[in-house]
Structures are given as C-alpha cells and as structure tokens.
Amino acid sequence: MDFFETLIAERLGGKNFGKSTEIYKFEKIKRAKAEAKLKFPDIPIIDMGVGEPDVPADPTIVEVLSNEAGKSENRWYADNGILEFQEAAARYMEKVYGVSNLDPTKHIVHGIGSKPVLALLPICLINPGDITLATSPGYGVTSTYTRYLGGDVYQLPLLQENNYFPDLKKVPAEILSKAKILYINYPNNPTGQVATLDFFKEVVEFANQNKIAVIQDAAYAAVTFDGYSPLSFLSVDGAMDVGIEVHSMSKAFNMTGWRLAFVVGNEKLVNAYATVKDNTDSGQFRAIQKAGIRALNSLQITKETCDKYSRRFDLLVTALNELGFSAEKPKGTFYCYVNSPKGTKSGIRFDKAEEASTFLIKEAQISTVPWDNAGAYLRFSVTFNASGYEEEKKVIDEMKKRLQKLELVF
Ligand SMILES: Cc1ncc(COP(=O)(O)O)c(C=O)c1O
Missing domain, CATH: 3.40.640.10 (Type I PLP-dependent aspartate aminotransferase-like (Major domain))
Structure with missing residues (x-):
C-alpha cells in the first residue's frame, strides 16, 4: 500500500486526495481547445480567455x-x-x-x-x-x-x-x-x-x-x-x-x-x-x-496599456451587441462579462455558461471563460493576440463572423 495515502492532510482531502474525477473549469477549457485544434488544425483559435497582458513589460x-x-x-x-x-x-x-x-x-x-x-x-x-x-x-x-x-x-x-x-x-x-x-x-x-x-x-x-x-x-x-x-x-x-x-x-x-x-x-x-x-x-x-x-x-506605460484596452473594448462590445449579447464596456480591468447564450436556433440548449463556452471552442474555435457562480456569464478578455488597430479589428471581425454562423439565442 502507498503509505502517502495516510499522510496527506485532510485539508487536501486526506485519503481521497487525487481521486476526484471532477474536471475543473480551466482543465475543461484546455481539453476543449486541444480537441478543437485536432479537429480543425488549420483554423487558429481566437483566445478571448486569457487573464494576462498580451505583451511583455516595457x-x-x-x-x-x-x-x-x-x-x-x-x-x-x-x-x-x-x-x-x-x-x-x-x-x-x-x-x-x-x-x-x-x-x-x-x-x-x-x-x-x-x-x-x-x-x-x-x-x-x-x-x-x-x-x-x-x-x-x-x-x-x-x-x-x-x-x-x-x-x-x-x-x-x-x-x-x-x-x-x-x-x-x-x-x-x-x-x-x-x-x-x-x-x-x-x-x-x-x-x-x-x-x-x-x-x-x-x-x-x-x-x-x-x-x-x-x-x-x-x-x-x-x-x-x-x-x-x-x-x-x-x-x-x-x-x-x-x-x-x-x-x-x-x-x-x-x-x-x-x-x-x-x-x-x-x-x-x-x-x-x-x-x-x-x-x-x-x-x-x-x-x-x-x-x-x-x-x-513610469505612469505613461499604464496609460498606453489602458488606451489599447479601451480601443479593443470599443470593437469587442459593438460586435458582441450586434450578435445579441448585452455587453457593456467596463470602466476597468480587461474583462467584458456578458450574459451567456441559452442555446442555438438549431435547438441546442446550454444549461450553464460552461456548456456554452465549450460549444464556442469546439464549434467556432473561440475561447472564453465561463462563470456560473451567480448567473450564467461568459468572460471575454481584450488581451487577445493582435498588434495595432488593423489587426485588432481583423480579430474581432473574424470572431463576429464565426459567432454569427452559430446563430446563438439569448
Ligand atoms: C483578481 C485577481 N487578483 C490577483 C491576481 C494575481 O495577480 P498576481 O499574482 O500576478 O499579482 C489575479 C490574477 O489574475 C487576479 O485576477
């Protein structure tokens, strides 16, 4: 018998540590992304789920x-x-x-x-x-x-x-x-x-x-x-x-x-x-x-970063609202928190934001972070990969095109 079973502290689950079959949210996203990459190797994932800046320090x-x-x-x-x-x-x-x-x-x-x-x-x-x-x-x-x-x-x-x-x-x-x-x-x-x-x-x-x-x-x-x-x-x-x-x-x-x-x-x-x-x-x-x-x-560094995020939010929020989301531009952070779609016109239903998020990755190669703690929401980050306004616009246009095809209902 592996005696570590008896050593692991109760705060980590004691004997049950490592035995849970529950898959956590971020692991599910990772798996869905890997599946999408395998199925559509030529379609790059648009990653709107990232929780950190897209560029290095100044x-x-x-x-x-x-x-x-x-x-x-x-x-x-x-x-x-x-x-x-x-x-x-x-x-x-x-x-x-x-x-x-x-x-x-x-x-x-x-x-x-x-x-x-x-x-x-x-x-x-x-x-x-x-x-x-x-x-x-x-x-x-x-x-x-x-x-x-x-x-x-x-x-x-x-x-x-x-x-x-x-x-x-x-x-x-x-x-x-x-x-x-x-x-x-x-x-x-x-x-x-x-x-x-x-x-x-x-x-x-x-x-x-x-x-x-x-x-x-x-x-x-x-x-x-x-x-x-x-x-x-x-x-x-x-x-x-x-x-x-x-x-x-x-x-x-x-x-x-x-x-x-x-x-x-x-x-x-x-x-x-x-x-x-x-x-x-x-x-x-x-x-x-x-x-x-x-x-x-160097306060100017933060100011330039904020200007970039603000510009990206303007593009993102307009696109999301045109798609039927109820998006509002936030006044801080790099996150846009929007109502999760309830399903698609073709009859698919999402009971939770997590299901919607997985669907978006698998069917449109768009990654978001779902939140089901207090209502069903998706988090879109403006820290996606792009350099300069023209590229940012291209990313958002492409995101919109892919989402339009899904015919989401709210
Ligand atoms: C709300 C919040 N607090 C704290 C952190 C941790 O930031 P760090 O450890 O990089 O300072 C994060 C990172 O994403 C965050 O979102």
Missing part, C-alpha cells in the same frame, strides 16, 4: 533588470524587501490615488506577486471556525487558504441587479459574528465593475461595525478608462483603520511572470503579513524590485 523596465541582475549587491536574500521599493510604492500611491501620509517602513511590504500575498493573509487572521466573506464569482486564493486553515467561506454573490457589488446588509448576524475577513476586488475580475467612493465608504462602515478586516484586491486598480480615475480603498476616511489593499505589478505594468506586488494599509495587519511572509519566503530578487521601481515611476 523595454525600459527590462533594461533595469538586465543591468541589475548581475550586480553583486543584488545577490542576497531580499527578505521582506528593499526600502527603495517601498518608498517608490508610497510615492506611486500618492501620485495615482492621492493616498498620502504612508510610512514606507510601516504601511508597505512587497510580495512575490499578489497571489501569494492573498494566500498568506488568512494565516494572519483565521482560526478554525472563523469566516471569510468573499465576493463570488471571484479570485479564490484567500478563500482556499481560509478553508485550509479550518475556516469557512461565506459567498457574497455579485449580481447584475446590484451592479455587481455585494449586498452587505444581507449577511446574516450569525455569520457576521464569526467573520474576520471581507475580501473584495475592485476593479473586479470577472465582472469588470469598478468601485465607487460610496461603496468603499459603506465597506469601511461595515468593517467598523462588525470588526472585520478588509482585504481589497487591487490587482487591476490602475487599469481604467473612459474618465474613471483609479480609486484606492485607502483614499476613504478610516480605511487605514480597517484594512489593507494588495497592489500588483502584473496587470498595470505587464509584469505577470516577474512576480511583484505590494501590500499597503493598516500597520498592524501589514506587520502580521510581514511576519508570516518572513517565515514563508525570502523575498523577490532585488533586481526585480529595482525594475519595479522603474515601473512605478
């Missing part, structure tokens, strides 16, 4: 990394980070979000991407039986770690009728009494919704009333357009007393694979995060942090 950022990579002073463990990066992050928070009075030594610590930051934060707060309130659909890392730690997750559905904001008034009292974390993410993946000042004020009040720590996942915070200025949770009075914000270099500076992020906000929680982090990793390579400083000083 050459000026890459140049700093290549200059710094071999320097002797950068070779050490970086531990909880270099002060210059924290100082650059503090200046960035002031310039972009108007958040001043941040002490880079107390209110900011870097992370190796925001994903591990979101994983470590529950370790600071969750005891067995405690609850994390988390918006759904959403980025699940904080929820997964809450469960690993013996806590529970209470889902806050993001519904269209509530403008994709959680209805905090609906959380039952017995849940509130055990809740320790409120995880929110604006601009939101996948709905594309951006926060309002009023919503953030409501969150501060809610957190104070119920003594709950707020984790605002700001991975897309700087990716905004159409007159919506980037908004930080910390710009609201009292936010520093109740929570932290997690910023990422991945989306605003096309640095996904570089793995760099920072936590900013409440001193005690930042300190708790720093303690857990110090016991988990030894920090991101100093040369990458120095390249990150260059990025944080």
